[in-house]
Amino acid sequence: MSVLAINGGTKVRTTLFPAYRVIGEEEQQAVAKVLQSGILSKYLGCWSKDFYGGPQVQAMEQEWAAYYGVKHAISVNSATSALYCAAGAVGLAPGDEVIVSPYTMCASATAPLIYNAVPVFADIEYDYYCLDPQDIEKKITDKTKAIIVVDILGQPYDAERINQIAKKHGLYIIEDNAQAPLATYHGRYAGTLGDIGIFSLNYHKHIHCGEGGILVTDNDQFAERMRLIRNHAEAVVENKGVTNFNNMIGFNFRMTELEAAITREQLKKLKWLVEERRKNVRYLEDNLRDIPFLSLPGIREGCEHSYYIHAMKYDEDATGVTRERFVEAMQAELMPIELRETEGVKIGLGYLKPLYAQPLFQKKTAYGNTSYPFSKDVHYDLGICPVCEKVCSSETIFHELMRPFMTKDDLDDVLKAFHKVADHLDELR
Ligand SMILES: *Cc1c(COP(=O)(O)O)cnc(C)c1O
Secondary structure, eight states, rough: OOOOOOGTTTOOOOBBBBBOOOOOOHHHHHHHHHHEEETTTTOOOSSSGGGGHHHHHHHHHHHHHHHHHHHHEOOOOSSHHHHHHHHHHHOOOTOOOOEOOOSTTTTTHHHGGGOOOOOOOBBBBBOOOOOOHHHHHHHHOTTEEEEEEEEEOOOOOOOHHHHHHHHTTTEEEEOOOOOOOOOOOEEEEEEEEEEEEEEOTTSSSSSSSSOEEEESSSSOOOHHHHHHHBBHHHHHHHHHHOOOOOOOOOOOOOHHHHHHHHHHHHHHHHHHHHHHHHHHHHHHHHHTTOOOTOOOOOOOOTOOOOOEEEEEEOOOOHHHSSHHHHHHHHHSSSSOTOGGGGGOSSSEEOOOGGGSHHHEEEEEEEESSSSSOTTTTOOOTTTSSSHHHHHHHHEEEEETTOOOTOOOOHHHHHHHHHHHHHHHHGGGG
């Protein structure tokens, strides 16, 4: 019998997994053309024709809007910046409350603070990790202004129920879709389900351009306010004839022509890249179903997942082996992904803490040494989102070994590792 690698046995895999190399000839040529043009960014931070950016930026935005069937696509330099633009555009004001998720990348929850509004955490759904509509309703007060929903791990939020709640209470929905491009909800693309949708183009996302983010909306006013916030609003409003000065302190969130040119090529590859993920997940799942202590990820009815992460639940009670020890054993059998060697083997425990456990919220210190804008009425004590705390501290396993460019042999190594560890749990007890 083979011995687990964690106990000195032979690893299932001794070579790196293939890189997620989505930047190719097309991007190189697109970038070369921009370099030859000599114009790497054409933005002007004043009211003029160039207020909206150069030819690559504007063409990319039009292509993105057409692709997603929305009226406006607005590019910025990251999804974090996009969240700030959206928070400003909907008119968040000091003291407003915004319902956010504790189980996501930090910016989805901290964005309201930029406008001195207060994040209020609602719990997540056990099956899907997205915001739980029932708990959202419990957290609404007369100060609530918006909900930042997150299509987490590639799964669309419960748009029907949450949109209905938003409508009933007059709240805006900002949809953080950084992790779920081309996920669908009853035939509609995630990212287009709320008032404003957000996409990320950072290196770890389905498609990337270096650093970048896109906002989409059908609302003309929000679109124009986001364009102002992206590019020095305060210097532009007067000559542009803007009359609503609310949140019109601008930033420089502009994307360069280089990134826009790359994004145009990346968008053409997106469908294939998402389909490959789905295909790889199907293959893995077909061959993992026989492991009784793993639960495969649920998909919301009427939805298609886009698998930023393939998350499983692990049953410690069934194995008598902790989740940590199981994952360490898996890591010992496998290898990192090429180009991401420093990150180690890409199977892990996922988000380990709810976001409200961060010092920002525990110490309620955001600006200087004051507790402003946090409120006495909003609490961040452990226990406020029990489902989130449970999936953080036990059960959940994240892995990324389903990305495109994994061959059948590569996927078979992943499966071999799961089965080897499953067959040798006694060595871990
Ligand atoms: C990656 C990510 C972001 C931030 O994206 P950047 O482009 O790196 O700023 C925001 N929200 C979620 C859910 C993300 O996964």
